[in-house]
Amino acid sequence: MSSLHFSVVGQSVTPTKFVAQARQFEVVIDEPPVLGGQDDAANPVEYILAGYAGCLNVVGHLVAKELGIHLRKLSIRIEGDINPARFLGQPTEERAGYKSLQVHLLPETDEGPELLQKWLQIVEARCPVNDNLRFPTPISITLPLTSRVYPN
Amino acid sequence: MSSLHFSVVGQSVTPTKFVAQARQFEVVIDEPPVLGGQDDAANPVEYILAGYAGCLNVVGHLVAKELGIHLRKLSIRIEGDINPARFLGQPTEERAGYKSLQVHLLPETDEGPELLQKWLQIVEARCPVNDNLRFPTPISITLPLTSRVYPN
Numbered sequence: 001m002s003s004l005h006f007s008v009v010g011q012s013v014t015p016t017k018f019v020a021q022a023r024q025f026e027v028v029i030d031e032p033p034v035l036g037g038q039d040d041a042a043n044p045v046e047y048i049l050a051g052y053a054g055c056l057n058v059v060g061h062l063v064a065k066e067l068g069i070h071l072r073k074l075s076i077r078i079e080g081d082i083n084p085a086r087f088l089g090q091p092t093e094e095r096a097g098y099k100s101l102q103v104h105l106l107p108e109t110d111e112g113p114e115l116l117q118k119w120l121q122i123v124e125a126r127c128p129v130n131d132n133l134r135f136p137t138p139i140s141i142t143l144p145l146t147s148r149v150y151p152n
Numbered sequence: 153m154s155s156l157h158f159s160v161v162g163q164s165v166t167p168t169k170f171v172a173q174a175r176q177f178e179v180v181i182d183e184p185p186v187l188g189g190q191d192d193a194a195n196p197v198e199y200i201l202a203g204y205a206g207c208l209n210v211v212g213h214l215v216a217k218e219l220g221i222h223l224r225k226l227s228i229r230i231e232g233d234i235n236p237a238r239f240l241g242q243p244t245e246e247r248a249g250y251k252s253l254q255v256h257l258l259p260e261t262d263e264g265p266e267l268l269q270k271w272l273q274i275v276e277a278r279c280p281v282n283d284n285l286r287f288p289t290p291i292s293i294t295l296p297l298t299s300r301v302y303p304n
Contacts, residue, residue, distance in 0.1 A: 003233040003234060003235045003236075003251075004186075004233065004234050004235075004236055005232075005233050006195075006197050006198055006201060006231065006232060006233075006234065006250075007229065007230065007231035007232075008198060008201040008202050008205055008228075008229070008230055008231075009227070009228070009229040009230075010202070010205055010227070010228055011225055011226070011227045011228075012209050012212075012213065012223075012225055012226040012227075015209075015210070015213030015214070015217075015223075016210050016213070018205060018206040018209040018210075018228070020202040020205050020206065020228075022194040022195075022199075022201065022202060023184075023194070023198070025193060025194040025198070027194055027198075027199065027202040027206075029202065029203065029205075029206030029209070034156075035210070036210070036214070037210075042174040042175070042177040042179055043158075043174075043206070044203045044204070044206035044207035044210065044281055045158050045203065045207065045280055046158055046160060046174035046175070046177070046179075046203075047174075047179065047199050047200075047202055047203030047206065048199075048200060048203045048281055048284065049158060049159065049160040049172075049174065050160050050162070050172040050174060050179040050181065050199055050203075051197065051198075051199030051200045051202075051203065052196070052200075053160055053162055053170060053181075054170040054172065054179075054181030054195070054196035054199065055197065057164050057167075057168070057170040057181070058167070058168050058170075058183055058188070058189075058196065059239065060164075061164065061167035061168070062167070062188070062239075062240075062241075063241075065167075066241065071164075071167075073163055073164055074163070074164040075161070075162070075163045075164075076160075076161070076162055076163075076170075076172075077159065077160070077161040078159065078160055079157065079158065079159035079160075080157075080158060080159075081155040081156065081157050081158075082155060082156050082158065082280055083154075083155045083156075084155075084156055086280075086283075087211065087214075087279075088214075088278075089215075089218065089274075089278060095283050095287070096277070096278055096279060096282070096283040097280040097281065097282075097283035097284035097287075097289065098280070098284050098289055099155075099289075099290075100289060100290040100291065100292070101290070101291045101292075102291075102292050103291060103292065103294070104293075104294050104296075105294070105295050106295075106296060107295070113295070116295055120295050122241075125238070125248070126238055126239050126240075126241060126248055127239075127248060128196070128197055128234055128239055128248045128249040128250070129196055129197060129200055129249060130248070130249075130291065131247050131248040131249035132200065132249035132250050132285055133284055133285070133289050133291060134288060134289060134291050135247070135249075135288055136286060136287055136288055137250055137251075137252060137253060137285050137286060138251075138252040138253070139252065139253045139254075139255060139282070139285060139286050140252070140253075140254050140255065141255040141257060141272060141276060142254070142255070142256050142257070143257050143258075143259070143265070143268055143269065143272050144256075
């Protein structure tokens with residue numbers, strides 16, 4: 001399989017609400033009132049955690065199948081703290097994003113801890129979102145010289 | 153404002169479908185058939201792009217307001233390529249996640265390119281998701297010794 005191309009395109013509805021299209025799917029994003037929004041949907045940094053959990057789920061099941069692990073269910077909790085000072089433009093030494101992330105995996109299976117530790121190591125190494133959050137990713141941001149919006 | 157805590161918790165519905173809760177919001181994640189799913193929702197790496205776009209939208213409007221830029225609308229497209237070889241467990245030199253990300257911002261405004269370039273620099277520096285994707289983030293992944301699921 002060659003490289004897969006993924007994209008989203010979307011527009012602001014309010015200063016905090018954004019509607020993104022990913023193929024045929026619509027993803028609505030907003031902020032809670034404490035961050036200036038109307039709480040119409042999960043917020044940007046929550047979607048990052050949700051995507052990460054969804055990725056660990058897919059890779060978790062794929063690797064379990066390869067190792068002969070019968071995974072009846074996989075529960076995942078991911079959490080992290082953000083100091084909003086930089087986001088708000090206040091003086092701070094802290095970074096803008098999550099300072100760290102804590103992932104808690106709860107596989108429902110009869111396997112013992114040794115095989116599950118091996119499973120976890122392989123899952124970590126092969127999960128795309130884990131890679132992009134844990135390690136740097138080159139990003140280019142472009143701005144057109146003329147101001148316009150994308151055609152729908 | 154002190155640090156803000158964010159979390160998601162969820163469970164697998166199928167090997168590719170995952171339902172995450174972020175506060176009162178449900179985020180459903182699946183994979184397209186080419187990646188083994190039933191295409192019930194956007195996939196994990198698309199949610200990463202959507203969260204990133206939503207974050208740039210919020211910070212973009214916040215910084216525009218500070219700079220006196222009247223932003224009538226902000227359109228955002230984000231795209232990237234993933235080689236699925238590592239995800240699939242095939243031998244490869246390529247990383248698991250997005251090799252790079254291309255972000256295209258299209259602000260609908262009457263401001264000229266000079267002020268918009270200044271706006272962009274500040275937005276990049278203050279966007280939490282930009283920070284977590286562009287720079288490394290410490291991650292801990294834990295596995296319980298006993299296999300169980302989270303209580304709902």
